[in-house]
Amino acid sequence: xxxxxYENGTLHVAEIAKPVVDGEALVRVMLSGICNTDLEIARxxxxxxxxxxxxxxxxxxxxSEARAxxxxxxxxxxxxxxxxxxxxxxxxxxINAGCGACDLCLAGxxxxxAKRTVLGIVGRDGAHAEFLKLPLANLLPxxxxxxxxxxxFTEPLAAACGILERxxxxxxxxxxxxxxxxxxxxxxxxxxTTGAPVTLIGKHKGKLQIAERRGIxxxxxxxTEARKRExxxxxxxxxxxxxxATALDLLHPGGVLVLKSTFHGAMEIDAAxxxxxxxxxxxxxCGRFAPALELLEKGAVDxxxxxxxxxxxxxxxxxxxxxxxxxxxxVLLRP
Amino acid sequence: xxxxxYENGTLHVAEIAKPVVDGEALVRVMLSGICNTDLEIARxxxxxxxxxxxxxxxxxxxxSEARAxxxxxxxxxxxxxxxxxxxxxxxxxxINAGCGACDLCLAGxxxxxAKRTVLGIVGRDGAHAEFLKLPLANLLPxxxxxxxxxxxFTEPLAAACGILERxxxxxxxxxxxxxxxxxxxxxxxxxxTTGAPVTLIGKHKGKLQIAERRGIxxxxxxxTEARKRExxxxxxxxxxxxxxATALDLLHPGGVLVLKSTFHGAMEIDAAxxxxxxxxxxxxxCGRFAPALELLEKGAVDxxxxxxxxxxxxxxxxxxxxxxxxxxxxVLLRP
Numbered sequence: 034x035x036x037x038x039y040e041n042g043t044l045h046v047a048e049i050a051k052p053v054v055d056g057e058a059l060v061r062v063m064l065s066g067i068c069n070t071d072l073e074i075a076r077x078x079x080x081x082x083x084x085x086x087x088x089x090x091x092x093x094x095x096x097s098e099a100r101a102x103x104x105x106x107x108x109x110x111x112x113x114x115x116x117x118x119x120x121x122x123x124x125x126x127x128i129n130a131g132c133g134a135c136d137l138c139l140a141g142x143x144x145x146x147a148k149r150t151v152l153g154i155v156g157r158d159g160a161h162a163e164f165l166k167l168p169l170a171n172l173l174p175x176x177x178x179x180x181x182x183x184x185x186f187t188e189p190l191a192a193a194c195g196i197l198e199r200x201x202x203x204x205x206x207x208x209x210x211x212x213x214x215x216x217x218x219x220x221x222x223x224x225x226t227t228g229a230p231v232t233l234i235g236k237h238k239g240k241l242q243i244a245e246r247r248g249i250x251x252x253x254x255x256x257t258e259a260r261k262r263e264x265x266x267x268x269x270x271x272x273x274x275x276x277x278a279t280a281l282d283l284l285h286p287g288g289v290l291v292l293k294s295t296f297h298g299a300m301e302i303d304a305a306x307x308x309x310x311x312x313x314x315x316x317x318x319c320g321r322f323a324p325a326l327e328l329l330e331k332g333a334v335d336x337x338x339x340x341x342x343x344x345x346x347x348x349x350x351x352x353x354x355x356x357x358x359x360x361x362x363x364v365l366l367r368p
Numbered sequence: 369x370x371x372x373x374y375e376n377g378t379l380h381v382a383e384i385a386k387p388v389v390d391g392e393a394l395v396r397v398m399l400s401g402i403c404n405t406d407l408e409i410a411r412x413x414x415x416x417x418x419x420x421x422x423x424x425x426x427x428x429x430x431x432s433e434a435r436a437x438x439x440x441x442x443x444x445x446x447x448x449x450x451x452x453x454x455x456x457x458x459x460x461x462x463i464n465a466g467c468g469a470c471d472l473c474l475a476g477x478x479x480x481x482a483k484r485t486v487l488g489i490v491g492r493d494g495a496h497a498e499f500l501k502l503p504l505a506n507l508l509p510x511x512x513x514x515x516x517x518x519x520x521f522t523e524p525l526a527a528a529c530g531i532l533e534r535x536x537x538x539x540x541x542x543x544x545x546x547x548x549x550x551x552x553x554x555x556x557x558x559x560x561t562t563g564a565p566v567t568l569i570g571k572h573k574g575k576l577q578i579a580e581r582r583g584i585x586x587x588x589x590x591x592t593e594a595r596k597r598e599x600x601x602x603x604x605x606x607x608x609x610x611x612x613a614t615a616l617d618l619l620h621p622g623g624v625l626v627l628k629s630t631f632h633g634a635m636e637i638d639a640a641x642x643x644x645x646x647x648x649x650x651x652x653x654c655g656r657f658a659p660a661l662e663l664l665e666k667g668a669v670d671x672x673x674x675x676x677x678x679x680x681x682x683x684x685x686x687x688x689x690x691x692x693x694x695x696x697x698x699v700l701l702r703p
Contacts, residue, residue, distance in 0.1 A: 137621065144646075145621030145622060145645065145646065147597065199646065199648075262482065277639075286472065286480030287480060292639055292642055292643050293643070294643070300636070300637055300638075300639040301635070301636055301637075302635055302636075302637055303635075304612075304627055304635040304651075306651075307627055307649065307651035308627050308628070308629070308651040308652065308653050309651070309653055310480065310651065311479075311480065311534065311650075311651045311652060311653055312651045313534075313648060313649070313650050313651070314642065314648070314649035314650075315646075315648050315649075316639075316641075316642035316643040316644070316645065316646045316647045316648070317643065317646060318643050318644055318646055
């Protein structure tokens with residue numbers, strides 16, 4: 034099968050063997066999405082070698098007989114989906130696969146298992162391929178109303194939903210999101226669904242308009258000067274070190290700063306400011322898939338406006354180049 | 369009156385006029401304590417000019433007739449103390465005096481008022497003097513059982529108690545405190561009163577022994593290697609940038625890092641680690657005085673072992689030099 038791989042410092046599309054299923058589910062990938070993490074891996078920042086990609090929608094090709102034990106050891110989602118997961122089912126998949134034995138896995142949350150593998154990121158071949166394998170417990174059925182082009186956003190949308198697990202957001206919480214890239218646009222839209230007033234801060238008029246069409250207030254970075262100390266929660270989704278300083282300026286004392294993007298390298302922070310203003314800084318990475326699928330099913334979030342271009346998997350290297358260009362948002366790959 | 373002042377880049381003991389009371393309370397200082405913040409101010413880091421010092425115990429010398437309005441505008445403590453605050457009463461005092469009009473002050477917490485003055489730190493002469501003035505609402509009576517030498521620790525002990533306002537600590541929460549200086553020793557003791565298992569991490573055997581005598585586990589920085597990812601809450605009270613890195617190493621995924629000391633200047637953090645492990649970083653500065661007085665009244669915390677030396681106020685400059693020497697803990701000044 035074809036797979037987009039990063040190996041020995043080189044990104045290339047290779048012909049490799051189909052995954053051996055050994056107790057997991059084999060999924061035929063219908064569509065995969067290129068994430069900034071993929072670009073970081075291809076720059077050699079993450080130490081991963083193999084097939085990249087972790088955003089996908091696919092169809093179950095086969096399910097191994099180890100199904101029951103896989104589910105028992107990884108109860109990452111409620112079991113309501115068990116009956117639906119058979120051959121031919123359209124699915125998306127949570128990307129962390131825990132060891133199944135540590136305290137975190139046993140508590141039902143393998144996202145932080147120290148021995149976890151992560152699809153296309155840590156110790157497990159990823160989604161930019163014709164087939165992938167994942168534990169059956171990681172898979173969720175996709176409702177018929179959600180097209181492949183929207184379902185492929187489930188993973189990044191779940192990451193945006195993860196903010197709601199980590200920060201207290203009520204209908205009167207004043208929230209700002211810094212960064213008008215695809216992550217920031219998803220975060221702002223997810224937070225807007227709670228009824229809280231959200232302001233998206235960015236640099237690109239065209240991108241900010243996507244949020245404006247959903248009734249979200251927007252402003253440019255220059256305009257933040259007049260809004261200092263005004264927000265209860267600020268989400269840093271720009272991936273830029275200056276975003277952290279802007280976030281501190283915007284926060285009311287006692288406010289919450291959500292770090293959403295994984296910067297690489299060290300970041301300088303004004304620690305005295307965090308102490309004196311008693312700020313809470315919250316790291317937020319992955320979220321659960323169920324709330325994201327619910328938002329997609331209700332049509333509560335516009336993800337299709339975030340699609341910049343689609344390539345065939347065979348053209349994966351060029352797709353990655355396009356995805357890394359300024360202003361480009363989501364690039365999709367079709368095997 | 370005598371006062372220890374930092375002015376035009378020089379620390380000196382000066383003869384100045386007694387404070388004019390204008391609607392506040394005049395307090396005769398019995399004993400004051402030198403804090404690391406005083407040392408920072410005397411190094412010119414904080415931009416403050418005037419009488420330094422914010423840790424004190426004193427006696428009310430006079431109360432102006434504006435008493436009722438002062439209390440109404442600054443309800444920072446419950447009103448049970450009103451009847452006791454008359455001339456001759458022994459008191460300690462909260463150091464933040466709010467504007468009385470902004471949303472934070474009206475909500476009863478002037479600690480973050482943007483226009484606040486802070487005793488000996490921002491816009492208000494401090495406690496290393498024969499007399500100071502503060503709004504009556506800032507003062508709390510000191511129970512007779514608490515000696516002056518222990519009451520003078522109320523402010524730093526309240527700061528340690530502030531951790532419990534900011535981090536979730538239950539009897540099964542595994543807590544580490546980094547830093548065996550006076551702040552770290554107070555933090556470890558306060559957390560131990562909750563019943564949670566606490567480990568104090570430091571470099572100085574003699575200081576660690578103060579905690580050990582209170583039944584607190586201690587370890588050296590070298591020993592932390594074997595305890596990585598083991599703690600739910602880590603309190604950084606060392607004031608050293610390396611303390612932050614050690615804290616991240618010790619934290620379990622999803623853990624809480626409490627930043628307790630006000631570093632000056634920028635600090636480098638591994639932001640990706642905060643995101644990937646979904647760490648919460650919590651800044652903590654001042655705490656309320658009532659819980660601190662309660663701990664002192666019960667004898668639940670050993671503060672007297674933290675006293676290194678006492679000087680007369682006239683000898684204040686030398687006292688500050690001694691306080692800045694390595695290994696020295698609390699230095700007291702007696703007017």
